Amino acid sequence: MARLQQLLSIALFLLLSGSSKGTLVSGLLAEGTKWETPYYVIKGPKPGPTVFLTGGLHGNEPAGALAAEQIRHWAILMGRLVVLPRANQPGLKAETRHLPELPREHADLNRNFPRTDAENEASSLIGREIWRLAQEAKPDWVIDLHEGYHFHQIQSKSVGSTVLASRPWDQRTRPFVSRMLAAVNATVEDPRKHFVPLRGTANGSLTRAAAERLGANSLILETTTREQPLSLRARQHRVMVRALLKEIGILGEGAPTLTQPRDRVSLRVAIYDGGGAGTSGPRNLQKVMKTIPRSLTWPIGPSDILEGALAHFDVVIFPGGSGSKQAAALGIEGRNKVREFVERGGGFIGICAGAYLAAANYSWSLKICNYNTFCEIREIPGVGRKSMWYRGPSSAVTMQLTPSGREIFGHGVEPFWVGYHNGPIVSPAGVPDLHDYEVLAWFRSEVFRYETQKGTMVNTPAIVSGKFGKGRVLSISPHPESSQKLRPLVARAIRWVGGL
Numbered sequence: 369m370a371r372l373q374q375l376l377s378i379a380l381f382l383l384l385s386g387s388s389k390g391t392l393v394s395g396l397l398a399e400g401t402k403w404e405t406p407y408y409v410i411k412g413p414k415p416g417p418t419v420f421l422t423g424g425l426h427g428n429e430p431a432g433a434l435a436a437e438q439i440r441h442w443a444i445l446m447g448r449l450v451v452l453p454r455a456n457q458p459g460l461k462a463e464t465r466h467l468p469e470l471p472r473e474h475a476d477l478n479r480n481f482p483r484t485d486a487e488n489e490a491s492s493l494i495g496r497e498i499w500r501l502a503q504e505a506k507p508d509w510v511i512d513l514h515e516g517y518h519f520h521q522i523q524s525k526s527v528g529s530t531v532l533a534s535r536p537w538d539q540r541t542r543p544f545v546s547r548m549l550a551a552v553n554a555t556v557e558d559p560r561k562h563f564v565p566l567r568g569t570a571n572g573s574l575t576r577a578a579a580e581r582l583g584a585n586s587l588i589l590e591t592t593t594r595e596q597p598l599s600l601r602a603r604q605h606r607v608m609v610r611a612l613l614k615e616i617g618i619l620g621e622g623a624p625t626l627t628q629p630r631d632r633v634s635l636r637v638a639i640y641d642g643g644g645a646g647t648s649g650p651r652n653l654q655k656v657m658k659t660i661p662r663s664l665t666w667p668i669g670p671s672d673i674l675e676g677a678l679a680h681f682d683v684v685i686f687p688g689g690s691g692s693k694q695a696a697a698l699g700i701e702g703r704n705k706v707r708e709f710v711e712r713g714g715g716f717i718g719i720c721a722g723a724y725l726a727a728a729n730y731s732w733s734l735k736i737c738n739y740n741t742f743c744e745i746r747e748i749p750g751v752g753r754k755s756m757w758y759r760g761p762s763s764a765v766t767m768q769l770t771p772s773g774r775e776i777f778g779h780g781v782e783p784f785w786v787g788y789h790n791g792p793i794v795s796p797a798g799v800p801d802l803h804d805y806e807v808l809a810w811f812r813s814e815v816f817r818y819e820t821q822k823g824t825m826v827n828t829p830a831i832v833s834g835k836f837g838k839g840r841v842l843s844i845s846p847h848p849e850s851s852q853k854l855r856p857l858v859a860r861a862i863r864w865v866g867g868l
């Protein structure tokens with residue numbers, strides 16, 4: 369099914385991009401094999417330089433693949449972009465650096481290209497296909513997107529947060545690299561995490577072969593996976609590529625880093641993974657999204673939201689973590705962007721921390737749903753003053769859908785167990801400008817840490833929904849997305865919020 373959709377979307381793309389005879393057109397590399405992967409040729413209205421952009425040569429470096437996939441939707445002013453987002457498709461699926469199941473000497477795709485002073489031949493099926501495409505493209509620039517495990521300035525053994533220029537053209541590319549570094553480093557506060565230039569790329573790498581054999585200006589861009597969300601790393605790639613494309617005239621001054629996807633999909637979902645988001649929430653939600661046909665899911669961070677990127681989505685999901693930290697990462701301006709998005713008809717789902725974020729009672733909360741959360745501070749004898757939101761480590765409670773809840777989420781055996789990790793206990797806030805919320809599910813059991821919490825959770829709302837402007841808000845206190853069994857419920861929730 370997913371494969372068919374992909375083929376259909378490529379077919380549609382081919383029709384829309386108006387291919388003409390004798391020119392490179394979008395299509396599939398290694399078609400019909402397990403290495404099969406799409407590439408895209410985007411032409412500007414005027415002649416200009418050709419940029420060959422690749423991502424995902426190493427399967428455990430997802431930000432390059434994501435950034436290339438996003439960049440292929442950019443509107444360019446001239447020249448040509450040839451984009452291969454997922455070079456090592458099976459490796460990306462398995463999250464392994466190497467080409468799965470190949471012998472050691474061919475396993476690293478980025479050592480499969482013609483070596484210095486050797487024959488003009490690449491090794492492995494997918495290596496040969498990529499090299500053929502690169503030769504046909506006759507690129508002026510080859511940009512290969514990768515990730516390192518640590519910041520190079522802090523751990524010099526890693527190439528994380530660097531731009532590597534391939535010889536022999538590294539002198540020629542220098543001023544361009546300076547522009548790219550200035551652009552990305554303006555977005556990085558900690559100077560030790562700044563990107564730095566390096567020279568020389570490995571023998572057998574795509575960029576070195578392209579520099580030596582095709583005369584192309586060739587760069588490897590490396591982000592750092594360590595403690596940085598995927599949305600941020602993909603954004604850093606986009607910021608660097610944008611700086612280069614502006615410099616060579618392919619993009620105009622005000623070009624955004626994230627644009628509307630060209631493919632026709634029925635649901636576009638942004639999953640917030642920035643400050644205050646946990647790591648398991650976005651991962652589980654990605655799994656849910658894979659079950660929704662014709663949908664597109666991109667992770668999103670505060671800088672994307674400030675840039676106005678929510679306009680490209682139907683739904684935004686704020687996952688578990690810390691609501692106040694998510695709010696702090698967004699800042700006042702970012703929070704206003706989220707409110708405006710919902711007001712204009714966007715869908716909002718808050719899970720646990722995200723449900724705190726939607727609440728009406730905090731100075732930092734979005735105030736898009738008419739509830740308060742139970743978070744007052746009480747004196748616990750022998751313990752001290754404690755905030756009532758904390759109920760202990762991750763546990764399980766029972767939950768029961770209301771009749772309206774069943775209409776949205778479907779029927780099942782109820783009440784059922786659901787993971788719970790200090791999600792909000794809500795009650796009406798009575799804010800006059802806000803619609804009343806509707807209860808879609810109740811907690812039928814409870815967890816508590818302190819005696820004063822006893823009886824304050826059982827039979828309170830577990831899931832509520834409300835309207836804010838033209839948009840739908842759905843607040844889920846527990847964690848149905850962390851249970852495989854309950855993921856269909858979350859999928860239905862996302863579709864409902866997105867108006868499907």
Ligand SMILES: [Zn+2]
Nearest residue numbers: 426429514515
């Ligand atoms: Zn790599």
